[in-house]
Amino acid sequence: MTSRLFLSRICPYSRAFINKPLFRCSTTTSVTGPITDEPDTVPKRSIQKFLEPRLGVTGTWTLGLGILTTLISKEYLILHAETIVAVVDFTIIVVLYRKFGTPIANYLDAQIKEVRDLLYKERDDRVVSLEDKITAEGKTEDTLSVRHDLYELEKETNLLALQVEFLKRQETVNKEVKNRLEYQLHLERFQRRFEQDLLVDWLNKQVVSAITPEQERTTVTQCISTLKSIATPV
Structure with a gap:
């Protein structure tokens, strides 16, 4: 204005x-390349x-x-001498930026992408392996649904094993008690037999010692007569 x-x-x-x-565009000329406007964000x-x-x-x-x-x-x-130097430096920076900025930026972006891919490779592999494990777990979900039945079966098996072990131990105890009772019975029988033998022996000795010679001759004579009467035919 x-x-x-x-x-x-x-x-x-x-x-x-x-x-x-200020400018007129000729309608006779055709544009060979696409017209690209600068973005509004500039x-x-x-x-x-x-x-x-x-x-x-x-x-x-x-x-x-x-x-x-x-x-x-x-x-x-x-404005002084350093202003010219600053202008020249600024111009050189702008020229270098416009001429080499894009290739350098592309090279650095490529290097950054390569480093980022290298750093994230292990993480991506870990994610893939975890996804495979999740898929495998989903496939075995039906198998895991019977875990309660397996737990009950294992519980019953353990109870049966405990019951069998209890019966075995009870049988062992019965055998031991029976053996001890039989030992006591045999011991008592042996003791009684021994006492009886001693008593019979003692009685025999007492009876024999109590017989006098006259009783012995009388008894022998009576025995002989008895034997003769038995031997005599009727």
Whole structure:
């Protein structure tokens, strides 16, 4: 807008020229390549879209030059020998960025992707193995559904084994008790027989010692007579 006012003051006949477009595109020529606009997120494009409807096409440059002239005139921006060096350095940086920025960025992105793939390879393999295990566990879910029946069967088997062991031990105890009772019975029988033998022997000795010679002759004579009477035929 300021540029239009400046041109209208200098050349009144330029008002009609100002309202006309600065450039005309020929309709006879065809565009060979695709037209690509800069994205709206670029700050330069955003500033141009904001200032062009208010200041015109050259208003952005006029505003920039005016701000720069104001900074220099008010000595906010002091020009000296190092300013040229700074401008040259900034220009070199911009040129290098525009010329080599994209290849370097692509190379670094490739290196970062390679390192990231190397770092995440083990994690991805672990994830794949875990997914395979989860799939296998899902396939064996039907088999695991009978675990309660298996637990009950194992419990009953253990109870039967305990019962068999109890019966075996009870039988062992019965045998031991029977053997001990039989031992006591045999011991008692032996003791009684021994006592009887001793008593009979003692009685025989007492009877024999109590017989006198006369009783012995009488008894022998009586026995002989008895034997004769038996031997005599009737």
